[in-house]
Amino acid sequence: MLDYKIQLQVFEGPLDLLLYLIKKDEVDIYEVDLAKIATQFIEYIETMQQLDLEIAGEFLVMAATLLYIKSKELLPADQQALDSLDNNEEIDPRWELIRQLIEYKRFKEMASTFQQLEKRQDSIYPRKPVQLELPLPTQSIKPKLTLLDLLNAVSNVLKRYNEKNNISVILEERWTVSEKIQWLLNTIPNGKVMKFSELFSNASSKLEVIVTFLALLELVRLKQLIVSQPDQFAEIEITRQTQNNTDTNNTQTESQITTNSHSTNQTDS
Incomplete structure (x- = not known):
């Protein structure tokens, strides 16, 4: 695992x-x-x-x-x-x-x-604020989209991979969540919309799909990416979070990634 x-x-x-x-x-x-x-x-x-x-x-x-x-x-x-x-x-x-x-x-x-x-x-009867607060980033997951929808989407992707045919690829290549996070940040610039399936179009194995999905979840949690659906059960769309302090957030993201992720060079049984 x-x-x-x-x-x-x-x-x-x-x-x-x-x-x-x-x-x-x-x-x-x-x-x-x-x-x-x-x-x-x-x-x-x-x-x-x-x-x-x-x-x-x-x-x-x-x-x-x-x-x-x-x-x-x-x-x-x-x-x-x-x-x-x-x-x-x-x-x-x-x-x-x-x-x-x-x-x-x-x-x-x-x-x-x-x-x-x-x-x-x-x-x-509006509540009087106790203190002024800086505006928070927009919600990462829109109300109509749940993590169940994300699980459903990645489950459909995983079904397309037969791990028995990819053993040699897994042994030759290694992926880490931090590498995939950096790849996602480079692949999805500000203003670009990417379909969920496009994230895995070049994935060589089930393991790479899993690592990429974990990277996506981490970036959603860190409010670097936004996931949404045009309609219920439609294909999920991914966009880059736009903030004035993007550079600062990226630096914070990289430091958190380093402490939280490990090499994923083991195959799932």
Whole structure:
């Protein structure tokens, strides 16, 4: 695995990921194909493992639950009923999960409503600032774009690479996150828009894709790059952050990179 490890709160919990997958497939929660969703959920977990993202235990529990539901749905209807009796199941795990999803979706919608009301209240009764602050850089990730979208995009890129055919390339070449960060800064000048897929058009292996993606995440975190989508599930676009103190930020970025990144000359198993 990679020596460089990045820790991110990618999403609040496994139900967030399930709702994202359901929305992505444009299906009603009551009609969702949990067998298909289970496969997609596992693919996301595998992508996170390849990227060395920390995975909370609740995601692994949900993965096990989905696999159990998927295995039951593959059985004939009469066998499903018999299996439920043998396991003393009083509640269908499929409908229990759907119930949780509906409740969680309502909770998120209510939370969003309260946030909008709070913003409206602030505009009516503005809060007096305690002290003057310098304007912060613009938000690195637009509201409509989440890290789940980034994981989805890089997962699609990784599927195109068969590591067995690239062993010789991996042994000959080495990449570091700091090198890829510098490459990204040189490749994406101010004012230029680059498609997400273009970042990996010349990548020779799955390992290089992973290192490049980690470099992208680091630059987004440092507010050097902005990622956005014209429309939901459209291809992600990347632009360079424009600031008056760009030179200062670049110097700070390089110093932080040096202390945080290590050589990624190991292959993923």
